Amino acid sequence: MSLETVVEDIRDEARARAEEIISDADERAEEIVAEAEADKEDTLAEAEAEIEKQIEQEQEQRLSSAKLEAKQERLEARRDALERVYDAVKTELTELDEERRRELTTALLDSAAAEFEDGAEIDVYGRPGDEELLASILDSYDGFELAGEHDCLGGVVLESDSSNVRVNNTFDAVLEEVWEDNLRDISTRLFDQ
Structure with a gap:
């Protein structure tokens, strides 16, 4: 075996090793990209779920506020009506x-x-x-x-x-x-x- 053959074998071995490393690196890169895509999907899904939850909470708060406001307006209207009745009775008493x-x-x-x-x-x-x-x-x-x-x-x-x-x-x-x-x-x- 000549020196050239040994050099050529070493080069072939180095090329094969390099190709294996590149292949492993490509696989690892694909795994990292796939994990990143999965994480992105999970993060996106979590963000969407959080936004939906916030929207629901806001809607519930607005609905609750609207109901409370309506109840207060109803109570105020009732109080006003009762006051008018009371005043009407007082007027009747003064006009006996x-x-x-x-x-x-x-x-x-x-x-x-x-x-x-x-x-x-x-x-x-x-x-x-x-x-x-x-x-x-x-x-x-x-x-x-x-x-x-x-x-x-x-x-x-x-x-x-x-x-x-x-x-x-x-x-x-x-x-x-x-x-x-x-x-x-x-x-x-x-x-x-």
Whole structure:
């Protein structure tokens, strides 16, 4: 074997080794590219899933906000309607005819008078404009004296210095009590669903 043959064999072996290395490198490069493609697909799928999740969350938040806003508007509308009804009742009370006003004021005075001891000196206060009505009603009550005005829709406030008792039997007080006690029923009647 000559030196040229040995050199040629070494070159052939080197070329074969180089081709094997290149082939291995190509395979490894293809694997890396395939892994990168798979990672890209996974990353893309994860990103799409995350975006979908964010979109769903945003939609849920918007829907929830819209529902809350609608509920608040509905409650506000109901509150406004109840307020209008309350104001309408107050208006009706201020516009009672004299006979009905006398009847109700007498009933409220009788009810309040029961809270005081017999023979007590009682100061009576009433709505501005009801002085004549109260004076005529009080003619039938011993120890009761018209003492002045009370800012109210009607009815009476009775006070006694001797027993330190004060009874507020005004239309306002009765209306407030009846309103509070029956608000649920009133609301149900107005907004029955």
